[in-house]
Amino acid sequence: MIITENRIMLKKERQAQIIKQINLHNKVLSSDLSLELNVSEDTIRRDLNELAQENIIVKVHGGALSKSYNFTATQADTYAYNEKNIVAQKTISLFRDGMTVLCSGGTTMRVIATQLPENLNITFFTVSPLIALELAEHPNAEVILLGGKLSNSSKISVGGEVVSKINEIKADFCILGINGFDQDGISDSDYEVVQVKKAMMKASKQLITPIISEKLNSTLRLQVCSLDKVDYLITELSPTHQILESYQSKVGYIL
Amino acid sequence: MIITENRIMLKKERQAQIIKQINLHNKVLSSDLSLELNVSEDTIRRDLNELAQENIIVKVHGGALSKSYNFTATQADTYAYNEKNIVAQKTISLFRDGMTVLCSGGTTMRVIATQLPENLNITFFTVSPLIALELAEHPNAEVILLGGKLSNSSKISVGGEVVSKINEIKADFCILGINGFDQDGISDSDYEVVQVKKAMMKASKQLITPIISEKLNSTLRLQVCSLDKVDYLITELSPTHQILESYQSKVGYIL
DNA sequence: GATGTTTATGCCGATTTGTGCAATTTTTTT
DNA sequence: AAAAAAATTGCACAAATCGGCATAAACATC
Numbered sequence: 001m002i003i004t005e006n007r008i009m010l011k012k013e014r015q016a017q018i019i020k021q022i023n024l025h026n027k028v029l030s031s032d033l034s035l036e037l038n039v040s041e042d043t044i045r046r047d048l049n050e051l052a053q054e055n056i057i058v059k060v061h062g063g064a065l066s067k068s069y070n071f072t073a074t075q076a077d078t079y080a081y082n083e084k085n086i087v088a089q090k091t092i093s094l095f096r097d098g099m100t101v102l103c104s105g106g107t108t109m110r111v112i113a114t115q116l117p118e119n120l121n122i123t124f125f126t127v128s129p130l131i132a133l134e135l136a137e138h139p140n141a142e143v144i145l146l147g148g149k150l151s152n153s154s155k156i157s158v159g160g161e162v163v164s165k166i167n168e169i170k171a172d173f174c175i176l177g178i179n180g181f182d183q184d185g186i187s188d189s190d191y192e193v194v195q196v197k198k199a200m201m202k203a204s205k206q207l208i209t210p211i212i213s214e215k216l217n218s219t220l221r222l223q224v225c226s227l228d229k230v231d232y233l234i235t236e237l238s239p240t241h242q243i244l245e246s247y248q249s250k251v252g253y254i255l
Numbered sequence: 256m257i258i259t260e261n262r263i264m265l266k267k268e269r270q271a272q273i274i275k276q277i278n279l280h281n282k283v284l285s286s287d288l289s290l291e292l293n294v295s296e297d298t299i300r301r302d303l304n305e306l307a308q309e310n311i312i313v314k315v316h317g318g319a320l321s322k323s324y325n326f327t328a329t330q331a332d333t334y335a336y337n338e339k340n341i342v343a344q345k346t347i348s349l350f351r352d353g354m355t356v357l358c359s360g361g362t363t364m365r366v367i368a369t370q371l372p373e374n375l376n377i378t379f380f381t382v383s384p385l386i387a388l389e390l391a392e393h394p395n396a397e398v399i400l401l402g403g404k405l406s407n408s409s410k411i412s413v414g415g416e417v418v419s420k421i422n423e424i425k426a427d428f429c430i431l432g433i434n435g436f437d438q439d440g441i442s443d444s445d446y447e448v449v450q451v452k453k454a455m456m457k458a459s460k461q462l463i464t465p466i467i468s469e470k471l472n473s474t475l476r477l478q479v480c481s482l483d484k485v486d487y488l489i490t491e492l493s494p495t496h497q498i499l500e501s502y503q504s505k506v507g508y509i510l
Numbered sequence: 511g512a513t514g515t516t517t518a519t520g521c522c523g524a525t526t527t528g529t530g531c532a533a534t535t536t537t538t539t540t
Numbered sequence: 541a542a543a544a545a546a547a548t549t550g551c552a553c554a555a556a557t558c559g560g561c562a563t564a565a566a567c568a569t570c
Contacts, residue, residue: 011518027268030556040520045557060267061527062556128382129400145384145412147420150391157400165402203502219426285546295530302545316537316546463511516567526557535549 011035015047022057022066050187053220055153082213085234088112090255091175091210094232097121098107099172102200105131105156106177108210110162125169127157127196151192153212158192166199174204178211180220183246185227187220194222206231206252213237227251264292270302277321279314284318338467341474341491343367346430346465346510352376354427357455359412360386361432363465371396380424382412382451406447413447421454429459432464435475438501440482442475449477459485461486461507468499482506 009017014037021028021036030048034041052059058067068141088111095101098121103109105128113134116122123142126132127154146165148157149185175196186209188194201207201224213235231252237244239254264272269292276291283391285303289296307314312321343366350356353376358364360383366387371377378397381387387400401420403412431452435442441464443449456462456479468490486507491498494509502509 027265028264029263037558042521043519046519058266058267062263062265063266065267116324129387132384132405133410136407139407141407145400145405146401147400147412147417150387150398150400152391152394154393155388157402162402296546297531298529301529304547512570514567514569517563518565519563521562522560524558524560526555528555529553531552532550534547534549537544538543538545540541540543 004015009039011047014039014049018044018047018051018064019056020138021065026066027063032063083214083236084108084111087210087212087234088115090234091208092116092120093255094173094208095120095122100125101122101169101173101175102126102166102171102204103131103175104128104177104197104200105154106179108212109175109177110134112175112210125166125171127162127166128155129157130155151190153190154193156193156196158190158196162196163199166196166203169203171204173201173206173208175208175210176200176224178209178215180218181209181211181215182217182219183227183250184219184223185229186224188222188224189220191222194224195242197224201225201229208234209231210234213241216243218245257346263428264366266302269294270306273299273306273319274311276341281320281321286317288318338469338491339363340370342465342467342489343370345489346463346487347371347375348510349463350375350377354378355380355425356430357381357421357424357459358386358430359383359432359452359455360409363394363467364430364432365389367430367465373482380421382417382421382455383410384412385410391452406445408445409448411448411451413445413451417451418454421451421458424458426459428461428463429455430463430465431455431479433464433470435473436464436466436470437472437474438482438505439474439478440484441479443477443479444475446477449479452479456480456484463487463489465489468496471498471502 001037010011011242017037018028018033021033030041030044031113037044045124048059048064051057052064082106087108091112092115100123104126109128109131113131116138121140124135125142125146126135127143127146129145132143135141135143144158146162148162149159152157154247176186178186179189188197207230209230209232211234216235227247227250232255233251234255235244244254271309272292273283273288276288285296285299288299292299303312303314303319306312307319312319339362342363346367347370355378357380359381364383364386368386371393375395376395378399379390380399380401381390384400387398390398392395399411401417403417404414406413431441433441436446443452462485464485464487466489482502482505487510488502488506489510490499499509
């Protein structure tokens, strides 16, 4: 590849180049990009991580793949399946007949949906078409899908319509799929998704955040809420585990 | 142009290749893969173990087998895929940039969604979460999901909310997944689904009914509309085919 | 314009991951 | 039971990643 003799390349510009390469070849190696774009592999790796965080590409060891290499998507579904399964079981233990639950998307939520016991009689509101479909398999669950513009990155309904619809709901639990979680609270990378999550929290009596420990202590650009809004922090670890210690006093309960 | 000849293959990429091979032949030998992908048999074996762990394939002595249900199958699996593919292509030929299309669910609609050319710039409204997800893969398609109670049988949004939401829309095309179709028109078996379909028709300038010929001349309990409401009847057959003759004078166009 | 803060980048050492090789054990075939 | 093939295990080595740190440019504030 012949490089256009740019002395200075802006970060955004470089990332655009990367995306172009990925769309073209379906894959890129960090080493190649480093050479082509005249920056260190570290920088490339940081770029790839950012793009992956924004759901634009899929980062793998040594480079990145285009998302349409959709094999990785299915794989991500099962990624850390055991951990997510434990989280799901703990979450389900909070459910009671007759409850109303408002939930977002995410793979952990998906595991919850599939693990849901048949006899449970719950009304679910969700902004995620995928979760809605999973839940619809359950004979005793009533599923209400909250519609709106579908966010390309997160695959959930976003926009004013959804938010105002959510405001009409009064749910027992809000279950949020978490992307960023640290001492400062819950964070996310997409503005519209944040608006929806905020509305969901407000519409619910209690907030449940199921999350695998691996994702703890990660921060994204936009804040969703602070820790004191979290009623249940659910991980696959024992509640007394050392990693969770710093959260003990800040959230309602740890399961 | 200088091609970066890919002598280096990413792990995930290789595993994707393996999956492709398995889906193609239903089985693979470690030795073959080793040769084909230029890595040691050890590596192949490790790959196969990982994929088996993730429940994507079944590992056996000497190689691996496909699981009966794998994701690529979800697509080609669709009953009468070839016929539906032809129907999909014909339907897509009606689409133009800037159009607004209102669509229901069904496997034929799903094939349309996956076949949609990338450059097409269309706004889709849909009551089907599954179709919404498929369409969301398209970079240039805006997808608006119409929410509501999820019908257990048909997996589309139903109920008063959806209907009144649909009434606010003005679309160019309405594409209906068809269950019953005969000389008396379109019919269906679920009352709530019929309400939604009626609203969808009313909200659109033109009605398209993509349907494989096999389903022609079938009747269900509830009538959705008569044939004169149908603007385009699209089947996999030639428009002049004998089976379609009796519909010639009753619908707008036959494609 | 001086000063502090944020952002982008590169560098380095410690760690993890991916791969191949060889020795050993298990399974299959004969 | 012997031989062949495949799988497992442990190890070594290289590549990739992570985390911290340093630097410099860009930006903000006084």
